[in-house]
Amino acid sequence: MTGMLYAIHPYLSILSIPDWVLLFGFCGFYANNTVNRITLDKDKQTVIVNKLNFLGGMTAGCDKIMIRDIQYMGEYKNEYMTFEYFGLPPILMKLMTMNLSKLEKDPVTGDAKSESVPEEEKNTFKHFSSFMVNNSWYLIPLDTKTFKKSVITEELFNHVIHGRQKAILKYDYSALEAEDDKLKKNMEYLMELKND
Helix, strand or coil, X not given: CHHHHHHHCHHHHHHHHHHHXXXXXXXXXXXXXXEEEEEECCXXXXXXXXXXXXXXXXXXXXXXXXXXXXXXXXXXXXXXXXXXXXXXXXXXXXXXXXXXXXXXXXXXXXXXXXXHCCHHHCCCCCEEEXXXXXXXXXXXXXXXXCHHHHCCCHHHHHHHHCCCHHHHHXXXXXXXXXXXXXXXXXXXXXXXXXXX
């Protein structure tokens, strides 16, 4: 769009400055702070977090974070760019998402629930849960279609991003351990089939 405006008249390219500001805001804050992977360590006191880079690609480095240092910052809504309106300039996307409402929260814990995301807003990257550690922001998209498959349990996920160390230690891992044993048996069976 900038090139098209510049081709008409060089001074018209100034009209695209708000679009570039929104684009750089999205890349600098949302894409750069989005969590790609969060793993609870075996000691249940630290998590290993991998973020995306400013272009949305995976980074090689991982941060090891103490759960007690996590400070939950609440739900964030993406006001820069969404993936719902493909092909529109960022300034029009911002105008179309200004009335975006927050997600429904759990009445007991106050956690934002991924199942309260409407079906038409899935995979638009509008709703994020956020936490902060040592002046670094971490954003977790709640509106992806595979969110439920990506986390083991949403309850444990919320305990981690809220920094609830006691709740993580008291959590009943027996069902998860049974599932892990089942997966190990399946892998051993597959290895036996491969060797035969």
